Amino acid sequence: MRFLSCLRDHNLPLVGLAAWFCLVGSMITIRLLDRIRDAERGTRIAWVFLSGAAAGATIWCTHFIAMIAYQPGVEVAYEPRLTGLSLLLAILGSAAALHVATRRWRPSAALGGALFGTAVTVMHYIGMQAFVAHGMVRWSQGDVVASGLFAVALGALAFDRAQGRGRFSGHWWATALMVASIVLLHFTGMSAMTIVPFAPAVGHVGSSTATIVMAIAVAGVGTLVVGTGLATYILDAQARADTRRRLTELLEGNVDGMVIVQDDVVTAANAAFTALVGTDAAVLGQPLTRWIADLAAARPDRLAQLTLTAADGEIPIEVAVRVDRRRATPQTVYSIRDLRARIAQERRIAHLARNDSLTGLPNRTSFLEWMARQTGPDSPHRAVALLSIDLDRFKEVNDMHGHAAGDQLLTRIAGRMQAALLPNEFVARLGGDEFVAAMPVAEPDDAVTLIDRLRDAITAPVLLEQEGVEASCGMSIGVALWPRDADELSTLINNADLAMYRAKGSIASDACFYEEEMDETVRLRRRMVKELRAAIELGELSLHWQVQESVGSGEITGYEALLRWTRTNGDSVSPAVFIPLAEQSGLILAIGEWVLRTACATAAAWPVPHRIAVNLSPVQLGHVDLPRLVQQVLLETGLSPARLELEITETAMITDPVRTIHVLRQLKAIGVSIAMDDFGTGYSSLSTLRSFPFDKIKLDRSFMAELNGGPQSAAIIRAVLALGESLDIPVLAEGVETPDQLDFLREQKCDEAQGFLLGRPGPLPARAVESARLAG
Ligand code: C2E
Ligand code: MG
Ligand code: MG
Secondary structure: OHHHHHHHOEOHHHHHHHHHHHHHHHHHHHHHHHHHHHOOHHHHHHHHHHHHHHHHHHHHHHHHHHHHHEOOOOOEEEOHHHHHHHHHHHHHHHHHHHHHHOOOOOOHHHHHHHHHHHHHHHHHHHHHHOEEEOEEEEEOHHHHHHHHHHHHHHHHHHHHHHHOOOOOOOHHHHHHHHHHHHHHHHHHHHHOEEEEEOOOOOOOOOOOHHHHHHHHHHHHHHHHHHHHHHHHHHHHHHHHHHHHHHHHHHHHHOOOEEEEEEOOEEEEEOHHHHHHHOOOOOOOOOOHHHOOOOHHHOEOOEOEEEEEEEOOEEEEEEEEEEEEOOOOOOEEEEEEEEOHHHHHHHHHHHHHHHEOOOOOOEOHHHHHHHHHHHOOOOOOOOEEEEEEEEEEOHHHHHHHHOHHHHHHHHHHHHHHHHHOOOOOOEEEEEEOOEEEEEEEEOOHHHHHHHHHHHHHHHHOOEEEOOOOEEEOOEEEEEEEEEOOOOOOHHHHHHHHHHHHHHHHHOOOOOEEEOOOOHHHHHHHHHHHHHHHHHHHHHOOEEEEEEEEEEOOOOOEEEEEEEEEEEOOOOOEEOHHHHHHHHHHHOOHHHHHHHHHHHHHHHHHOOOOOOEEEEEOOHHHHHOOOHHHHHHHHHHHHOOOHHHEEEEEOHHHHHHOHHHHHHHHHHHHHHOOEEEEEEEOOOOOOHHHHHHOOOOEEEEOHHHHHOOOOOHHHHHHHHHHHHHHHHHOOOEEEOOOOOHHHHHHHHHOOOOEEOOOOOOOOEOOOOOHHHHHHHHO
């Protein structure tokens, strides 16, 4: 009641102004309270000061405007020093209260609030000491105490609610409680005071215009102070929002998952992180350890490789951590990288480093490592068999059907070899058509089972998808045993290779075990192949010419081109030695092309257009490009096709008759003639002669050499001549060395002859006179 009657002594519009000011000031103070709590260490003092000034101004201005509104019916005045002191105490007290209220300890909010209530009380009563009224002032002790208790309790509640969560808390509740604390204190405090005038009231003593102006001035200055607080708060909030937006952009722009953790829960996370954990549920407010159990292992000083438990399984991740301790509540930023792609990549690279990219079989590196383990000092095996494997006729498939087909063949064969292995056995591709296999053995013969399985895997035909035809390879395997044949790995491999070359040269068997005497011969042959390869470039190859004559008239019918290899040191190697080597190594293709081109070019420059004969290897015949090569060479050199005769041996007809005949037909269509060389030595199958219309049969020189030895040779020569006559194919006898032999041929009506008697092969075509003419 006293409270209400006290209000009656007031100028109500001014009370309204005070209340409005109190409301606005409290609102701002409560917000600033939050801001101090957020402040980083360095700026906290500034925020405490600013907020203290705003809160102090709020209390003091509210009080002072309300005092101006008070009309006790006597003259009043204010003692300036005490009034100033009350303002100072309001500001300092508020600042202290705010400082305490924003400590991290939870009850400190209420404590700070109580301190605030105390500041309001102290400010009020000091301010009242400055109040000088023309009368006797009496105080009701009980009301004073009550007012103080109100202020302290409501202040404590206000600050506590400002920080609290849930019902009856938040800014608006806190503001209302703070306003209540100030207003109740003031009016309860005012009602505790009774003024007994010294003299009877002289008429009505109301608020003069001057005091109203003063109230407005106080409100104005107060607004300035509180407004400054508000403006700073708004500017700061704006700047913070900008920073936050930029931070969000940065977070979202990152391909790695980014998470900010404060007080052990996630306070921010980017889309990359939510995508990574694969959850639609809220991430914010959850502990990060929910997804990364061993998060503690992540330290600011090093990257940690951890596991993230996502909605659809475990994901390997790499976590980088940054802790920001400048804030009142330290925050930890986690950068989380998905390692799946990188791990897959690393696995692929590791696989590529150890496996052959075409067939997927282990490569040389893997093979050497495996062998090193099996044959090392602590090998568990008594013996290990090493198989060096080379495919036969693979080059032909490659040349005939193209590289894609060759690749397909290799891949299929490799797959079948791998599938044929038993545990403890190993196969690798070293390159091209070279493979190796290995297995621990008790007896050397144990390796035979592996050889048998590999033979099945390798020689079974493969359907070439693009061509729609089947192709197959043969194989040659050489076996060397550790430690019997060699202790050291490189020697062991070498020995297996030697055995493999032996197998390649053998018709009877496709697999050979290493024997000591293989070393020398094979090593020599290998060196020769190497030297022959160099010979083409060094210009050590040349052609010699041997004349061919008509037996009847003695006229020159042509010249055979014979290859010569004279080394730079003057040694010459017989073609009978190096041609087979060139054929085995594939060098014959390059050499044969050189022979063809050189022979045609040389003959094209001769003044007399003699026919020339060029020898073709069966390997060249297998080359699908031969007709095109011949045509191209003829075109380049300008030699007429009618002047070119190609000599082939029967071997080519035996290995692949269908293809050989196809190629021969194409050659014949160009206009060149085809001779059957060395007839009578090989199979001399009549079906060979029947299957293709040869232009000439060359009777092998061994028959001439044996002509004097007995009647059989003569009988054979006669038979061949008769055969040629009946098939209408001219016959040339090779190796004619004596006039008797030539006479015999003449008697038998042989068509042509060639041999030392008629002319030895030489760098220039034939007989002295002729060569001089041709050379000239
Ligand atoms: P071929 O094609 O039967 O060549 C004839 C061989 O008999 C030549 O030996 C020649 O010098 C030799 N010869 C000629 N007349 C007589 C004679 O009266 N008595 C004796 N004892 N021998 C005679 P060469 O030049 O050593 O060639 C040997 C083989 O090498 C040739 O046999 C041929 O199969 C091959 N060859 C030579 N040059 C080439 C070539 O350019 N390409 C190919 N693929 N093979 C070639
Ligand atoms: Mg020949
Ligand atoms: Mg011959």
